[in-house]
Amino acid sequence: MTNRHQFCPDHQDLNQQCAVDGCDEVHTSGFRTCSNADHRALGDAYFKPEKALFQLRARLKRAGITLPLDSVPSPSDSGSSNPNSADEDLEVILDSECDGKPENGNRHLRARFGQRRTHNEQLIMRPCGVILARATFFGSEAVSAVYEFAKTVFPTAASTPEYFVFDNNxxxxxxxxxxxxDHFAATGMPVDVFHFNSKHKEIDTYCQQHCNSAAFPELISGGKWRFNTSICEQTNVWLGGYQAILWDMPVHQYNFISMR
Structure with a gap:
């Protein structure tokens, strides 16, 4: 049993179950889903090589990740002939037969054919590039989790920074x-310049009032930014190049290498 197996020893029986969430039927021999036509369509979409490759590339593009060639696991490494075998959930919307939506809305099906992965590595850094702290997030990058992480790194009012730059501030x-x-009441919370220009609406008054970097004159000198507010984003792109390698490590090795 290794970390490349989908389920732990206590849940090996789930290998016999249909991969679609909420379905308790046993999967059909030679397939990862039961005989339900909709569930079978999910499996066909997932294991179709060209679609899988397209999904991987699209996700990398959305995440802004560049991968070294040797960090991409080969099909033999993942124990499957499908290049998407270590992927996350696959969700599809079953189209209705007519042009409009069905009366009960579009039907969503989600299936898991690969291993469950962590969501992301969250970094808190100084503008000079020094990493202060790292946390592994599971499921999502919820703002409540980011807030608790930040409070752990800056536990007292005296330790809080003058500015805390975050893309979703x-x-x-x-x-x-x-x-x-009011733990961070004395901390300015601007959004980094890149994300503010590309991800935040001008009509969002609250965001413009509290998080527009231009509203913090201390961050500007001679018409230029005094600090690199995108240092975490740049480091994430670099770290993402090794994500496929890190994901295949046991947990203790993963944490040790990630902290180096």
């Missing part, structure tokens, strides 16, 4: 307001 600050926590 408007939601992070709104979360802080919603829970009535």
């Amino acid at each position: 408007c939601k992070l600050r709104a979360h802080q307001d919603a829970i009535g926590d």
Whole structure:
């Protein structure tokens, strides 16, 4: 039993179950799903090589990740002939036969054919490039989890930084307001320049008021930014190049290498 197996020893019986979430039927021999036509269509979509490759490339592009050639696992490494075998959930929307939506809405099916992966590595860094802390996030990059992570790194009011730059600071600050926590009350929360220009709407008054980097004159000198506010994004791109290698490591080795 290695970390490349989909299920741990206690849940090996799930290998016999249909891969579609919520389906308790036993999968058909030679397939990863039961005989249900909709479930079988999910399996066909997943294991179709050209579609799988397209999905992988699309996800890398969305994540802004570049991979060294030797960091991409080969089919033999993953124990499957499918290049998408270590992928995350696959979700499809079953189209209705007519042009409009069905009365009960589009039907969503989600299946898991590969291993369950962590969501992301969250970094807190100084603008000079020094990594202060790292945390592994599971499931999603929820702002509540980011907030608790930041409080762990800066546990007292005296330790909080003057500025905390994050690509989703408007939601992070709104979360802080919603829970009535003033731990970072003295900390400015601008969004980094790249994400503010590309991901945040001009009509979002709250975001413009509290998170526009231009509203913090201390960050600007001679018409230029004094600090590199995208250092975490740049480091994530570099770290993402080794994600496929790290994912195949046992947990202790993964944590040791990631902290080096």
